[in-house]
Amino acid sequence: MxxxxxxxxxxxxxxxxxxxxxxxxxxxxxxxxxxxxxxxxxxxxxxxxxxxxxxxxxxxxxxxxxxxxxxxxxxxxxxxxxxxxxxxxxxxxxxxxxxxxxxxxxxxxxxxxxxxxxxxxxxxxxxxxxxxxxxxxxxxxxxxxxxxxxxxxxxxxxxxxxxxxxxxxVSFTGLHIYFKGKSAHAESHPENGINAQDAATLFYTAIGLMRQQLKDNIHICCVMHHTASDIGQIPDLTHLEIEISTRVASDIDDVKVRITNIAHGIALATGCNVQIDDIMGYLxxxxxxxxxxxxxxxxxxxxxxxxxxxxxxxxxxxxxxxxxxxxxxxxxxxxxxxxxxxxxxxxxxxxxxxxxxxxxxxxxxxxxxxxxxxxxxxxxxxxxxxxxxxxxxxxx
The missing domain is CATH 3.40.630.10 (Zn peptidases)
Incomplete structure (x- = not known):
């Protein structure tokens, strides 16, 4: 044949x-x-x-x-x-x-x-x-x-x-960010609490501000999955997920470092602990x-x-x-x-x-x-x- x-x-x-x-x-x-x-x-x-x-x-x-x-x-x-x-x-x-x-x-x-x-x-x-x-x-x-x-x-x-x-x-990767604070009654003893939701709010805002200084091909998505609290209590846990995507794979590591530094800085500023977990990315x-x-x-x-x-x-x-x-x-x-x-x-x-x-x-x-x-x-x-x-x- x-x-x-x-x-x-x-x-x-x-x-x-x-x-x-x-x-x-x-x-x-x-x-x-x-x-x-x-x-x-x-x-x-x-x-x-x-x-x-x-x-x-x-x-x-x-x-x-x-x-x-x-x-x-x-x-x-x-x-x-x-x-x-x-x-x-x-x-x-x-x-x-x-x-x-x-x-x-x-x-x-x-x-x-x-x-x-x-x-x-x-x-x-x-x-x-x-x-x-x-x-x-x-x-x-x-x-x-x-x-x-x-x-x-x-x-x-x-x-x-x-x-x-x-x-x-695109290449993409992600991070799970957990801010861990301390619960307290929001009316009678708010001074005893450490507000994880405040940390998440600051983090979300900081990510938004960072976008202006990123290359055009880099995109960041951020969602808040969870806030552990009832009304009247200081939230003691928040969970955010970040996805970073770009056409230039070598840009990802730099952006991850910047996001990680933001999370640690906000944890320090608010008194929270922060846990950062990697999400498997695709090239x-x-x-x-x-x-x-x-x-x-x-x-x-x-x-x-x-x-x-x-x-x-x-x-x-x-x-x-x-x-x-x-x-x-x-x-x-x-x-x-x-x-x-x-x-x-x-x-x-x-x-x-x-x-x-x-x-x-x-x-x-x-x-x-x-x-x-x-x-x-x-x-x-x-x-x-x-x-x-x-x-x-x-x-x-």
Whole structure:
């Protein structure tokens, strides 16, 4: 088989599997499981992979709902695909992770069949990653070596408006700030109290004033979660959460130091104690034009309209950490071509189970499997992609 024939074989495989892949997407959509509890989704996906002849390892990396499945033939590149399957608390699959899950298994099965039916050589790997929405599942698996040896990574994510290849996104991290004071009766003995709510108010105000001196690309969100008090009592505990986001990852540490200093200064001024806890952050995505050009060409062959360039977005995801180690492609396939809407909404959740969602699933599997075939046939693209990554990291 030549390259065109192998890619058409992938298309045929996806068409044959279409009903099964849609059943997987519908099942995961109907059974939403939040971070680190995705047992039904994990079992559904690993069962399908076992049925199609993959070597499946589950659990992996110390995460009970993570898995790794692979199939090898000869030498050649090792290409990874990622499935996500965690839901949003209270919203279910309003980010469309049911489609990401099904696209991963569909893509790797199509590539396996191409390996079996042609002279193609290489290894195809699917990493099942829990807890993208919160918990950084990919980061935990990366740190445990689960991505070691993989030459390039592909991930599909549903979107709205025109299909695109994801460019840069933001890096973000966060802090939990707890001010601990002393309760007292607010009328009879206020002098005995230490007001944690006053500390929180001063902190919130100081953060607002600090924003004027920040670079334009740095954004800070601050919310107050909790004040422990009844009316008539001096509040003795407040809890605030801070999120810092920026397109320049190296700016984050400086801002965290400034915020920490503000918290300690306010604690000293008010007499409170302060506890500061880190929240795991995600690093921004590093795009890869080599991989993007390959995937865009396959999308056009499949008659899928695709945006020019590699546009940036304002989201954040744990694929960003992977993309700084392994050349990565994030395919954003539309489930609502006619207009742009927000994810993490009821409307997006319903679109993830619509006929548009099914079309996006099929197109994603075909585009990614075709792109992977191209890399296996012409591995110099992988060397080019790695060289590009190293250059981009110099400015990240």
């Amino acid at each position: 030549d390259a065109m024939e192998i890619k058409k074989h992938c298309d045929t495989c996806i068409d044959t599997l279409s009903d099964q892949l849609w059943d997987i997407a519908k099942y995961i959509h109907a059974n939403p499981e939040v971070a680190f509890t995705e047992e039904k989704a994990c079992l559904c996906l690993t069962t399908f992979l076992n049925q199609h002849g993959f070597n499946v390892q589950s659990p992996v990396g110390g995460l009970k709902t993570a898995f790794k499945a692979f199939y090898s033939k000869g030498s050649g590149p090792v290409i990874g695909v990622i499935s996500e399957y965690d839901a949003l608390p209270g919203l279910g699959h309003a980010c469309g992770h049911n489609l990401i899950a099904a696209s991963g298994v569909g893509t790797v099965v199509a590539v396996k069949n191409a390996l079996d039916q042609s002279e193609l050589e290489g290894t195809i790997v699917l990493i099942g990653t829990p807890a993208e929405e919160s918990g950084g599942g990919k980061i935990l698996l990366l740190n445990q070596g689960i991505f070691d040896g993989i030459d390039a990574v592909f991930l599909m994510h549903p979107t709205s408006a025109t299909t695109r290849i994801g460019g840069e996104c 921004g995505r590093i795009p890869n034009k080599v991989l993007a050009d390959i995937c865009k060409q396959e999308l056009l062959v499949l008659n899928e309209p695709v945006m020019d360039g590699i546009p940036s977005d304002n989201g954040g995801e744990d694929l960003g950490n992977i993309s700084r180690v392994i050349p990565s492609l994030n395919l954003f396939t539309t489930i609502l071509p006619e207009k742009k809407i927000s994810g993490h909404t009821d409307q997006f959740r319903e679109l993830a189970i619509s006929e548009n969602g099914r079309h996006a699933l099929n197109i994603s599997c075909k585009a990614m499997s075709r792109s992977i075939v191209e890399l296996m046939l012409f591995p110099h693209y992988i060397s080019d992609a790695k060289e590009e990554l190293n250059k981009r990291l110099l400015d990240a």
